[in-house]
Amino acid sequence: MAANDIVLGAVVITALGFDFTNGFHDSANAMATSVATGALKPKAAVALAGVLNFVGAFLSLSVAATIAKGIVNTDLVTLNVVFAGLLGAIVWNLLTWYFGLPSSSSHALIGGVVGATLVAAGTSAVKGHAIVSKVLLPAVLAPVVAGLVAAIGTYLAYRLTARSADRVITKGFKLGQVGSASLVSLAHGTNDAQKTMGVITLALITNGTINKTATTPFWVIVSCALAISAGTYLGGWRVMRTLGKGLVEIHTPQGFAAEGSTSAVLLVSAHFGFPLSTTHVCTGSILGSGVGKRLATVRWSVAGRMAGAWLVTLPAAALVGGVAFKVADIIGGTLGVLVMAFLMAIFAAGLTSPPAGRRSTTTTSTPTGKSTDSRRR
Amino acid sequence: MGSIVLSAPPVDASSLVKVLVASLLGGAGLVAIFALGLAGVSAYVGNTEGGAAVAPGRKPAGLMVALTSFAVVIAGVAYGISVLLNSK
Numbered sequence: 001m002a003a004n005d006i007v008l009g010a011v012v013i014t015a016l017g018f019d020f021t022n023g024f025h026d027s028a029n030a031m032a033t034s035v036a037t038g039a040l041k042p043k044a045a046v047a048l049a050g051v052l053n054f055v056g057a058f059l060s061l062s063v064a065a066t067i068a069k070g071i072v073n074t075d076l077v078t079l080n081v082v083f084a085g086l087l088g089a090i091v092w093n094l095l096t097w098y099f100g101l102p103s104s105s106s107h108a109l110i111g112g113v114v115g116a117t118l119v120a121a122g123t124s125a126v127k128g129h130a131i132v133s134k135v136l137l138p139a140v141l142a143p144v145v146a147g148l149v150a151a152i153g154t155y156l157a158y159r160l161t162a163r164s165a166d167r168v169i170t171k172g173f174k175l176g177q178v179g180s181a182s183l184v185s186l187a188h189g190t191n192d193a194q195k196t197m198g199v200i201t202l203a204l205i206t207n208g209t210i211n212k213t214a215t216t217p218f219w220v221i222v223s224c225a226l227a228i229s230a231g232t233y234l235g236g237w238r239v240m241r242t243l244g245k246g247l248v249e250i251h252t253p254q255g256f257a258a259e260g261s262t263s264a265v266l267l268v269s270a271h272f273g274f275p276l277s278t279t280h281v282c283t284g285s286i287l288g289s290g291v292g293k294r295l296a297t298v299r300w301s302v303a304g305r306m307a308g309a310w311l312v313t314l315p316a317a318a319l320v321g322g323v324a325f326k327v328a329d330i331i332g333g334t335l336g337v338l339v340m341a342f343l344m345a346i347f348a349a350g351l352t353s354p355p356a357g358r359r360s361t362t363t364t365s366t367p368t369g370k371s372t373d374s375r376r377r
Numbered sequence: 378m379g380s381i382v383l384s385a386p387p388v389d390a391s392s393l394v395k396v397l398v399a400s401l402l403g404g405a406g407l408v409a410i411f412a413l414g415l416a417g418v419s420a421y422v423g424n425t426e427g428g429a430a431v432a433p434g435r436k437p438a439g440l441m442v443a444l445t446s447f448a449v450v451i452a453g454v455a456y457g458i459s460v461l462l463n464s465k
Contacts, residue, residue, distance in 0.1 A: 059461050137393070145397055149404035156409035164419030172415040180408075183454065190461070257408045264404030264457075265396075271461050272392050 003334040004207055007079045010341055011203040014086050016227040019196035021093070022105050023053060023231025026192065026278060030184040031236070033255045039174040046236030049185045050229045056189020057225030062273035063191060064216045066134050067198025070273070071110060072117045074205045074212050076125035081116045082203045083337055084328055087344050088112030088321025092313065098351045103309050104277035108317040109195055110135055113202070115318025116325040138274040139310065143284030146265045150285040153257035154292025161253070173252040180259035185232070187266035188278050193224040195275055200224070254289035261285040280310065399457075407453045414446030 031045035040048070068074075072081075089105070089112035096103035110131075117125050161169050201216045210217065250258065262278075262285045269276045328336035420439030 060464060145400055149400050153405035153408035156405065157412040160409060160412040161416050164416045168419040168422060169415055172418060176411050260408040261404040265400045267457060267461060268396050268399040271464055272396055
């Protein structure tokens with residue numbers, strides 16, 4: 001029992017760390033446009049994003065339920081499997097971040113857990129049809145829907161204001177973006193904090209701490225909300241760095257429509273328990289807003305990279321999760337888990353502190369010299 | 378993944394259609410209504426590019442359109458969030 005508690009503690013801490021980095025990487029981007037247009041001061045924007053991510057985490061539990069009970073059979077999964085899955089997700093996230101490849105933390109998480117489960121308990125422990133209907137299909141459709149919604153929104157926004165005064169329109173959409181960016185932050189908190197809640201809930205169920213019909217305990221909700229909002233707040237300072245890098249080159253009405261689409265798709269999907277990738281939904285919306293304002297500003301290479309990342313992330317994270325489980329299993333028991341945790345910590349430290357100096361710990365400079373936007377989530 | 382049994386149809390089509398419709402209404406619909414509100418504001422204050430009035434302003438109807446539109450947008454967002462909250 002005591003050994004299990006150590007592993008459970010490791011899972012909770014690692015999951016919250018994952019949640020923190022999620023906020024650290026993603027959330028600030030929601031506010032970047034509002035800061036760029038001068039609608040919000042950087043400090044206010046970062047604080048607002050942090051608060052809204054916190055609040056968003058309390059909105060719904062449908063996605064957490066999908067992750068906890070919908071993708072693997074809780075009777076056949078052990079705590080070590082959950083831990084290995086989490087390691088798989090984190091290692092894959094760090095690798096893609098280091099090499100500047102687009103990825104999705106959500107897909108990495110699901111892939112890691114599924115991979116570890118497959119290795120540990122075989123295909124019967126994986127809920128195949130639920131993964132198709134709740135993860136794979138929404139993963140393919142969400143960016144397309146987001147793009148469609150953003151394209152229609154952008155088209156209508158330009159059409160309806162075509163004969164209006166520029167001064168009013170510019171100021172109006174700027175103010176509107178404060179609202180739409182706030183909703184994106186809220187939706188991000190809802191979608192992404194719930195994924196961590198789901199993993200911790202799964203760990204608690206497999207450990208027998210709570211029974212399998214139980215919902216996510218309140219302390220899990222609060223700690224996930226705190227982790228993602230703390231990550232958002234601390235990572236938000238990177239907004240200032242990324243601003244000078246030409247991160248956002250879309251006009252205010254497009255940005256407003258894209259953010260409206262992103263938040264709508266994320267919030268509606270959260271309601272139905274679809275764990276979406278916020279990265280993919282954002283990218284779909286931005287592409288759609290380009291289509292809505294004639295094809296001029298569409299970066300189709302982004303779409304290609306996104307599709308590639310989508311194909312690779314699930315199997316790659318599954319592979320790492322599976323290997324992590326196998327190695328921990330060979331070493332055996334709690335020791336195996338602790339060794340894997342230690343290896344991952346060394347791996348993470350190695351990737352995040354390159355010899356060149358401390359500067360590269362932010363995503364604004366990459367070893368491959370690729371543009372910042374490839375890692376936008 | 379040969380031995381995974383696909384007992385039920387893998388696609389929950391009705392949920393997906395609901396997601397599409399709700400996203401269109403919430404995402405594109407509210408964006409368009411907000412834009413309509415801005416057009417209303419513009420009609421009310423007038424187009425004063427380059428100092429001189431290009432188009433006559435002070436249309437009370439514009440103000441009405443603007444206020445109604447912004448109220449609808451706020452109500453729409455509030456409704457969406459309340460649906461999410463009540464589903465727990």
